[in-house]
Amino acid sequence: MLFSISSHTPTSQFIQISLELDRIGGEETILQLPAWRAGRYQLADYAQNIRNFSVVDSDGNLIGFEKKSKNQWKIKPANSLKISYEYWAGKMDAGSAWVDDQQVYLNLVNCCFEVLGREEEEINLKLLLNDYPEQVSTLFPISKSVWKASNFQMLADSTLLAAKAITHWSYVIQEAQFHIWIHGEIYFDPSNFLSHFQSFTAQLIQDFGEFPEKEYHFIFQLLPYTHYHGVEHRRGTVITYGPSKNLIDPAEMEELLGVSCHELYHAWNVCRIRPQELLPYDFSKETYTNAGLILEGVTTYMGDLYLLKSGVYDFNTYAKHLEKIIARESTHQGWKNYTIAESSFDLWLDGYQTGIPDRKVNIYSRGALLSFCLDILLIKQNSSLSKIMTKMWNTFGKPMKGYRMIEFEQLIQEELSVTEEIDEFFREFVHGKKDLFPFLKTCFEVVGGRLEEQPDNDHLLTHYGVRIADHNEIIQIHPDSPAYSLLMRGDQIMDQKNLGEELNLKISRKGRSIDLLIQKGIKSYYPSFSLQFVQETPEQIRWRT
Ligand SMILES: [Zn+2]
Structure with a gap:
């Protein structure tokens, strides 16, 4: 199975893709294009970006096909098939696809078909992009322009970037090789940047005990215009940030480091430690999960905490970032009407839009504050959320076994000698609709913090x-x-x-x-x-x- 990618007219933003399939037998072939991508629980229906779909056999004869649904194509039997189509790569963010005169950048989940019944087959991917000589992918390299995915899940969890120029740095922590690839202008001191990455990577690996992969790629799109986005993959991440010239300002650099550590945390949590309903990902339709607290709440909290633990943030800087999360939460009353578990389930409905007034909570900011409280409850009994997540890694992530939300709660209960407080916490704040702020204040007091209200000047x-x-x-x-x-x-x-x-x-x-x-x-x-x-x-x- 081979995908080949070229771009005849980059300024049109269409790329040309072909998929060659052999060993068809007498069967019809069903192709399924993903309707969403990992990390964003919302239908994207990438099929709307496809045009000029056609199929020929090995002799060049046209083979008939029909669409079975908006994202599914059924192709008549033939000895072998070459499926050709164009994909519009005109959306720049960390989870989409973009082509211009400088780069071809693709998240493969957007534009690569799943061949139903052959999901576990190895897939090769070849770039025919001589005008873009610098090429990088989170897939396994075979040669300069050819990569391999062990199966469709791996392909769909990968990204590639081919460009006229890319800046590359790398470092090694405990035998894992980390690459930093930057597309765009660099306005900051590389040695400082690299040393921060080494610090938080080392701290995370120390606490989890190991890194899940042998190799990891941070792929940065540093843009001249305002942008801020990150998407996790098993073997890397894409992070967009702009305007890139602002990164000369330490406060802006903190934001970039924040999203970088967040995405690296996902290499364990979400990419490997994953709720069973998302393992494997079914990209054909909505997949509901109530684990938003763990998926994004724990990751948001831990991403920042590890910058503190590793010395990248000092205590004041950390407090400033936590204060921002608190500010975001304090302006909404959605917790009165919807729990975080319900809000997680309904991400597919309104998770990425403002939505109607006070209907839901934000799994990132609410989840981060709940995670902080959980951490404090655990620390009071000589454990910590880091220890729990390491247990989650060993129990579920490492063997790639999906967890259920209740198993996360059980793991915490098993860790503690006294469980009343934690049981009450889950009942009132995770599954219930109690005001978190009074409890949050008491949690800050445990660690010598004072959370104070000030009336707004308005x-x-x-x-x-x-x-x-x-x-x-x-x-x-x-x-x-x-x-x-x-x-x-x-x-x-x-x-x-x-x-x-x-x-x-x-x-x-x-x-x-x-x-x-x-x-x-x-x-x-x-x-x-x-x-x-x-x-x-x-x-x-x-x-x-
Ligand atoms: Zn995230």
Whole structure:
């Protein structure tokens, strides 16, 4: 089975792909194009980027085919088949495909067919791209322009980049070879960058005990325009970042290091430690999972924590990044209506869009704060979330055996001598809808931290729970505020008069003028939070080292 890739007219952004199949027998061949990709639990329907599909046999005779569904093609029997099509590579992000005069960059899950019934066969991939001499892939190399995937799952978990120029650095930690490939302009000090990568990689490998692969590729797309995205693969990651010139600023570099450590953590968690419903990936349709807390919550928390543990972040820098996650969480009330498990299941519905008001929680930010609390509960009993994840690696990741959410909880319970607190935690915050913030404060106290609320300077937001955007349009109303039963999202404030304990508002509701008196709330809404570590405790030392 061989995929060949060329690009006749790069500026059209179409690439030409052929798939050669032999040993067909008298059977019809069914080709399935993935409808989604690993790491993004949302239908992408890549088939919409395909055109000019045709099939011939070894003598060049046209072979008939028909589409069975939007993502599936059925081809008539022949001795061997050559399937040709064009794929539009016009979306630059860490999980898509892009072609221009400088590069051909493909995530293979976008554009390579799964041949049903032959999923376990070895697949070769050949690049016919002489104009792009620098070529790299997370697949296994066979020769300069040929790579091998052991089966379709591996192919679909891989990416390739062919370009006019790529910068390459590498390092070795405990016999695993790490490559850094950079496409784009570099505005930072390479030696510092490399030493940070070595530090967090070494710390992760030390705690997990080993690296899952012999080789790993960080592929960076440093772009001249604003971008920030990362996607995990078993043998590497693609990270987009821009504007690249901003990386001269240490605060911007922290963000790049943050996403890099996050993606490397995925080499264990998600790429190998994976819920059973996602093992193997069924790319033909939605695959529901309630494990978002572990998939992205634990990874988001651990990605940053390992930058602290490895000394890449100092304590203040770490606290600043945690504060940002807290800020993101504090502006939403979705936890009142939906648990993280429910929000995880519904990623397919609205996981990657703003969605309706206060319906769901964010598995990344909510999940990270829950993971922090879990870590503290474990640290209090002389264990840690790192130790649990190492157990997850040994029990599930290493043998590539899918886990169930309940098995993660059981693993934690087995680790502890007293389980009441952890049972309550799962009941109230993971499977329940209790306010996490009071508990979060007590967890920070354990490690000498103080999480303090400060009322926002915005009078309307703080006292009335009303957030406005451009043109005084109301975009959010706190459900506990008196304003919630008077104002609507989309109302436009034309005039306001502060009457002390009340507010007189003149609003336009879809062109209709309304005059309202709104009571001040009994509490302040949407406060901002500051996090400070005021003293060192034994738990803090165990946590951050
Ligand atoms: Zn992630």
